[in-house]
Amino acid sequence: xxxxxxxxxxxxxxxxxxxxxxxxxxxxxxxxxxxxxxxxxxxxxxxxxxxxxxxxxxxxxxxxxxxxxxxxxxxxxxxxxxxxxxxxxxxxxxxxxxxxxxxxxxxxxxxxxxxxxxxxxxxxxxxxxxxxxxxxxxxxxxxxxxxxxxxxxxxxxxxxxxxxxxxxxxxxxxxxx
Numbered sequence: 001x002x003x004x005x006x007x008x009x010x011x012x013x014x015x016x017x018x019x020x021x022x023x024x025x026x027x028x029x030x031x032x033x034x035x036x037x038x039x040x041x042x043x044x045x046x047x048x049x050x051x052x053x054x055x056x057x058x059x060x061x062x063x064x065x066x067x068x069x070x071x072x073x074x075x076x077x078x079x080x081x082x083x084x085x086x087x088x089x090x091x092x093x094x095x096x097x098x099x100x101x102x103x104x105x106x107x108x109x110x111x112x113x114x115x116x117x118x119x120x121x122x123x124x125x126x127x128x129x130x131x132x133x134x135x136x137x138x139x140x141x142x143x144x145x146x147x148x149x150x151x152x153x154x155x156x157x158x159x160x161x162x163x164x165x166x167x168x169x170x171x172x173x174x175x176x177x
Contacts, residue, residue, distance in 0.1 A: 010038060012048060018058040025062025034059075078119035083111050 011017055024034050035045035049056050087107045092100050124132040 009040070012052045012055050018054055021055065022058040022062035025059045026066065031059070074119050074123055077113070077116045078123045080115040081113050083113055085109050085111065 021034065024037060029037070031045060031049070032042045035042045038045065040048070049059065085108070087109070089105055089107075090102045091105050093103045095101050121132065
């Protein structure tokens with residue numbers, strides 16, 4: 001009679017379990033700490049990780065820098081992307097014998113999402129803050145008068161940046177002819 005092993009403590013293929021593992025990895029837990037949270041030895045967890053590609057992928061995905069994931073998602077949304085969706089439904093249809101039966105119909109669609117201006121603005125504000133920063137824009141709007149013109153002081157300040165400004169006045173001698 002063959003010896004039967006113990007049942008595993010956890011379902012290493014369950015999506016919710018793998019999401020929990022991913023979350024712990026994202027929170028900065030190392031393999032030893034995750035093993036402790038699962039009430040496993042570090043050696044056993046290491047063997048499980050090697051034997052189970054889904055567990056390995058959950059750890060890997062959780063340890064990716066979040067900024068990279070968010071940046072990639074934001075870029076895709078800002079420039080537009082294609083989304084694939086699958087809809088499954090049951091339809092009653094006659095078979096060859098004329099009898100009605102339930103048939104699963106799978107419909108896959110690919111939808112193109114247009115570029116999102118909000119995502120594009122967020123991307124630009126973070127990648128080129130000197131050009132797209134709201135504070136800069138607000139300052140420019142404050143410099144514009146109610147009639148739509150810019151004040152001479154604001155224009156002079158903007159155009160004299162970096163130049164030597166000598167505040168001495170030049171006196172000219174005018175003959176009263």
